[in-house]
Every structure is written in C-alpha cells, then in structure tokens.
Amino acid sequence: MIHASNIALAYGKRVIFKDVNIKFTPGNCYGLIGANGAGKSTFLKILAGMREPDKGEIFVGSGLRIAYLNQDQFAFDDQTVARTVLMGHPRLCELMAEREALYAKSEFTEADGIRSGDLEAEFAEMNGYEAESEAAVLLSGLGIHEELRERKMKELDGGDKVRVLLAQALFGNPDILLLDEPTNNLDVRSIAWLEGFLERFANTVIIVSHDRHFLNQVCTHMADIDFGRIQIYVGNYDFWYQASQLAQQQRQDANKKAEAKAKDLKEFIQRFSSNASKARQATARKKLLDKLELDDLPASSRKYPFILFKPGRPCGDVILEVDGIDKSIEGVQLLHNFTLTVNRGEKIAFVGTGAPAITALFQILAGKDAPDAGTLRWGQTMSTAYFPKENSAFFTSDLTLVDWLRQYTPVTEGESFARGFLGKMLFSGDEALKKTSVLSGGERVRCLLAKMMLSDANALILDEPTNHLDLESITALNQGLQNFSEIILFSSHDHTLVQTVANRIIEILPGGIVDKMMPYDDYLADPEVQAQREAFGALRQG
Known part of the structure; x- marks a missing residue:
C-alpha cells in the first residue's frame, strides 16, 4: 500500500494540492485524471519520491518496491537494451554484479563461499534466474525484436526507446507501478499486450494517460484531481x-x-x-x-471547449474520387496507385503505422500538395477544412488571438464575435489577447479547430487532431465529430475516437490497402482483415 498524508504543493500563489489524504491499495489500478496543469505528473513524482511536496508525507509499506516509468530517453544511452530493462530492479542488478565479480575470482575463500550462499538465496528469492527470460518476454510483447536486444540504447529511435523504458518499469514484478503516459508511441498490438499485462498484474498500479480506451480497459478506480484535492471513484473512465x-x-x-x-x-x-x-x-x-443555503458550485479546473462543426450545405451525390495517385518524398514512395471513392455519410479513419503516407494523402486531398501521378476530383457541392499534423506555420506571427481568428471570421462580424468564439474554445478575457507565437501545443490545436468550425465545410480532413489535447478537449472533439452529419476523413491514435466516429476503416500498408466498412473494434478482430494485413507485409498493427 502507498499512502499520501496531508500533501500540499503550490507554485507561488497558485495552489496545486491542499491537504491531500489518499490511499492506493494492492490489486487495484488507478487512473489519475485532471485538467492540464492540475498536477497529475507532479503528484506521480511525489509518490515516486522524485519530488518533495511543500507539506505532508508519503508512506510506503515496508519492503515494497516502487517502479516509475522513466521519461528520460537518453539516461541509458550507453547500456544495451537488455541491460536497461534489468536496471529496472536496482537491487537485483546489484546482486548480479556481485555474483559475477565473486565467481570471477581466481581463488575462492571460505568467506566467499558463505557470501555466495547468501547471494544465491536472495537472488533466487527475487526470481533472478528467470530475469533475462522475463526481460525478453516484456521486450517481445512491446514490439522490440530479438535482434535489437544487444544494441546500445543510443542506436534506437525515440519510439523504441520509450518501449524499452516501459519494459524497464514493468520488470521484476514491482509492488507499486507508476506509469506516466505509457501508451505514447505504442501501436495497437503493443497497447493490447500492455492492457493484458496490467489486467493480470496483482499489485498496485497508478496511471496518468489521455487514452480513454486504455483507461477503460485497465482501471478499477479513477483518482480525480480537481478543486485542489484528489478524490477516488470506483469504476473506469467512462463510468466516472x-x-x-x-x-x-x-x-x-x-x-x-x-x-x-x-x-x-x-x-x-x-x-x-x-x-x-x-x-x-x-x-x-x-x-x-x-x-436557505445556495450550493454555489466552485469553479472546477476541468473545462470543456464547445466544439460544433456546421456544414454550410449538404453533400451532393459526388463526394470524392481518387484515381491511381503516386507520391514520393525524398526518394521514399509513400503512395502507389492509390485509388479511393468516398460516398455520402462516410466517416473514414485512416489507421496503421503508415503515418507519413496518411499525411501525404491528406495534404494532397486538402490541396496543399500535388501527386506525382494520378488524379483526384471533389464533387461540385464539396468544401473542405483541413487540420494538419504539423501546424507551426499558422502561428509564426505576433498577432493576438483575436486578430488571428478574425482572419477566418465572416467579414460582417467584428471583434466581439471573434472574442465570443474564442471564449467557447476556452480563451476568455485576457487569454484572447495572447500572442499566437507563445501558444502551447494544446492551445494551437484549439485555435485550428475554431478555424475549421468557422469554415462551414462539409468535408473535414483531420490529421491526428487529438495530439496535445487534454481529456476534456478530446471528449469535446469526439462529441463534435460524432454529431457532424457530413464527410470526415481522419487519422488518430485515440482508440475511442476512431471506434465511436468512423464507419469505414482504411489502412495503407507496404503491399496494398485494407479497406473495410465496419467499426474499428470489429476491424481489429476480423480474421479476414488480419490475413490481408499479413499478406500486405504489415510488421505491426496500427
């Protein structure tokens, strides 16, 4: 068990926590949720002993080991992948090093023999003889293939480093497991494996995540940070x-x-x-x-933007026809003979590991780039609004948010209209006068969504729109897309968004296209889909 007693933390005059008293018990998985800036990651570090609170104490049961998902991708650059995983259990690593040094001696004394007996007993108690095979199982489950395991960490790309660090946190059956955004950079297969691992895990787990589907699958409780306190609720995210x-x-x-x-x-x-x-x-x-007592509702730190896309006109019979498109970037062919017909009422999710191909396709469909070969035709009734994955080009000026948004508002509307619209997207009061050049990633996304809402387009093209958003904004976007009556073409790593919005799934693979009219969960479970994916050379599910 891990217990927080009277924890308080403040940044200047801003109170993050005040008198937090909370217990996390074995056998439960807690999802730690709250608005951006509520202190989720900070509280996790306090629990891990990596950050001191202003007041209060953390009590951990005697002899219990805490494992924390390391966020520093460069901390183990000179270690091999396999060794990095083993370092998740420091005491076991100490024993392994001492055993190696002891057995490397040319002369073995009586004292060495006694010490070796003690070492072997403790080593066996920690399941040390199975350590390397356990590490291999973890790495395999997270998509790190055998040929990578003896490489140095500095030789891996960022995504694979994150997977190794996650394996490090999971290694050795820790008593208390603290995970900060563990699904980042994981594909669907690895996320499913992690869900299964945590469902079987018998000890205490505390997770910070923006992945609603993941929280629903693994959490038994939600720990909600709001009003400067933390309250635990039984159930998963949807129930909460x-x-x-x-x-x-x-x-x-x-x-x-x-x-x-x-x-x-x-x-x-x-x-x-x-x-x-x-x-x-x-x-x-x-x-x-x-x-008579009026129950005045305190101002919650959790705020939901108002996201509503209204098409200026309904779609006609012809939506979009794409015929034989090719596209290469820097010598790498991303699209080859890509053909697509979009019909009325379709909301298409483009999924898989081929993110560069999806981005290239969306840029072509939005008129931001041209194909190397092939043609595309939008119907006469169609108008598009595009959300790009890379959006920095929109925010290079020193315009205020009000002036920035007025570029996209109807000419008949003035500053008050722009301010009202920004207020719906959580930019109220002086927030509307911020310079666009200093906006955070999440603020930029909300600005671009506001721009799309003003377009009155009847076809939305969105490339990873949930990146940088908090759970509240993701929920609001999810509802906005579900309520949109016309065409949506989108990509997202948010499982719930894809499952609840899309009625057609397209996956671009090295050897071909898988295209199915079905919900996402059905797509992932369909044997015919799996056979096609394997035939087209998919190395990982996406």
Whole structure:
C-alpha cells in the first residue's frame, strides 16, 4: 500500500494540492485524471519520491518496491537494451554484479563461499534466474525484436526507446507501478499486450494517460484531481465521466431551484413587509430565506471547449474520387496507385503505422500538395477544412488571438464575435489577447479547430487532431465529430475516437490497402482483415 498524508504543493500563489489524504491499495489500478496543469505528473513524482511536496508525507509499506516509468530517453544511452530493462530492479542488478565479480575470482575463500550462499538465496528469492527470460518476454510483447536486444540504447529511435523504458518499469514484478503516459508511441498490438499485462498484474498500479480506451480497459478506480484535492471513484473512465456529468447536472438543477425559491421569497418580503396584515408572513419568509443555503458550485479546473462543426450545405451525390495517385518524398514512395471513392455519410479513419503516407494523402486531398501521378476530383457541392499534423506555420506571427481568428471570421462580424468564439474554445478575457507565437501545443490545436468550425465545410480532413489535447478537449472533439452529419476523413491514435466516429476503416500498408466498412473494434478482430494485413507485409498493427 502507498499512502499520501496531508500533501500540499503550490507554485507561488497558485495552489496545486491542499491537504491531500489518499490511499492506493494492492490489486487495484488507478487512473489519475485532471485538467492540464492540475498536477497529475507532479503528484506521480511525489509518490515516486522524485519530488518533495511543500507539506505532508508519503508512506510506503515496508519492503515494497516502487517502479516509475522513466521519461528520460537518453539516461541509458550507453547500456544495451537488455541491460536497461534489468536496471529496472536496482537491487537485483546489484546482486548480479556481485555474483559475477565473486565467481570471477581466481581463488575462492571460505568467506566467499558463505557470501555466495547468501547471494544465491536472495537472488533466487527475487526470481533472478528467470530475469533475462522475463526481460525478453516484456521486450517481445512491446514490439522490440530479438535482434535489437544487444544494441546500445543510443542506436534506437525515440519510439523504441520509450518501449524499452516501459519494459524497464514493468520488470521484476514491482509492488507499486507508476506509469506516466505509457501508451505514447505504442501501436495497437503493443497497447493490447500492455492492457493484458496490467489486467493480470496483482499489485498496485497508478496511471496518468489521455487514452480513454486504455483507461477503460485497465482501471478499477479513477483518482480525480480537481478543486485542489484528489478524490477516488470506483469504476473506469467512462463510468466516472457519466457519473460526474450526472452529479454536476443534479447540483446545478438543485441550485437553480434554490435560486428561484430565494427570488420568490425576496419579492414577497419586499412587497408586503410594510403591509401590516402581511407583516407576519413576510417575517416568516425572511427567516426561511436566511436558512436557505445556495450550493454555489466552485469553479472546477476541468473545462470543456464547445466544439460544433456546421456544414454550410449538404453533400451532393459526388463526394470524392481518387484515381491511381503516386507520391514520393525524398526518394521514399509513400503512395502507389492509390485509388479511393468516398460516398455520402462516410466517416473514414485512416489507421496503421503508415503515418507519413496518411499525411501525404491528406495534404494532397486538402490541396496543399500535388501527386506525382494520378488524379483526384471533389464533387461540385464539396468544401473542405483541413487540420494538419504539423501546424507551426499558422502561428509564426505576433498577432493576438483575436486578430488571428478574425482572419477566418465572416467579414460582417467584428471583434466581439471573434472574442465570443474564442471564449467557447476556452480563451476568455485576457487569454484572447495572447500572442499566437507563445501558444502551447494544446492551445494551437484549439485555435485550428475554431478555424475549421468557422469554415462551414462539409468535408473535414483531420490529421491526428487529438495530439496535445487534454481529456476534456478530446471528449469535446469526439462529441463534435460524432454529431457532424457530413464527410470526415481522419487519422488518430485515440482508440475511442476512431471506434465511436468512423464507419469505414482504411489502412495503407507496404503491399496494398485494407479497406473495410465496419467499426474499428470489429476491424481489429476480423480474421479476414488480419490475413490481408499479413499478406500486405504489415510488421505491426496500427
């Protein structure tokens, strides 16, 4: 068990936590959730002993080992992949080093013999004889192939380094496992493997993640950071979200009733307090008003942007026809003889590990690039709005947010319209006067979504729109896309977004295209799809 007692933390005058008392018990998996800046990763570091709180203590059960997902991709550059995983259990590594040094001696003394007996007993207790095979299983499950295991970490790309560091955290059956965004850079197969691992894991797990599907699959509890405190709820993310929305609505409804009652009482008192015949009733109502408590809802740190895409006109019969497109970039062929017909009502998710090919296709469809060969034709009724994965080119000026957005608002609308629209996207008051050049990644995404909302397009093209967004913004975007009545072409690593929005799945593979009219979960489970993917040379699921 790990227990936080009276934890407090502040940055200057801004209070992050205050008097946090919380227990995390064995056998449960806790999803640590909260708005951006609420302190999720910071609290995880406090639990891991990597950060001191301003006040309070962390109590860990005697002899329990904590494992934390290391975020420093360069910390183990001179170690082999296999050795890096083993270093997730420091005491076991110490034993291994001492054993090697002891058995390398040319002369073995009686004291060495006694020491070797003690070492072997402790080594066996820690399952040391199975350590290398356990590390190999973890690496294999996370997609690190055998030929990489004796390479130095500095020889791996960033995505593979993250996988190795995750294997390091999982290694050795830690008593308390702390994971900060563990699904980053993982493909679908690796995420599914991790879900299975955590479902079987018998100890305590605490996870920070923006992946709603992952939280739903593995979490038994949600630990919600809000109002400067942390409260635990039983159930997965979807259960917490529905319950929290219902509770919030009930409190608001109760507050409205109390306000209405207070208004009626005040009006009666004002009308009849000077009337002798009604004075007694007015006095009674005055006492009732004094007892009436309005449950003022505190300002939550969790805010949802308002995302609504409205097509200016419905689509006609001809949507999009793509015929035999080729595209190469820097000598690498990304698209070859790509052909596609989009029909009315289709919401197509482009999935898989071929992100460069998807981005190249979207840029061509949005008119931002030209194919090397082939043709494409949008129907006459069609208009598009494009969300690019790389968006820095939109934010190089020193324009304020208001002035930036006014470039895309109707000419008949003024500054108040732009400010109102920005307010819907959580840029209220002075936030609307920020320079676009200093925006965070999540703020840039919300700006581009606002730009798309103003376009009145009936075909949306979105390339990884959930990158940099918090859970609240992802949820709002998910609902906005579900409610959109016309055409959507998109890519996303957010499993829930793909499952709930798409009715057609397309995967671009080295040897061909898999194209199915079905929901995402059905696509992943379909044997025919799996056979096609293998035939087209897919090395990893995406």
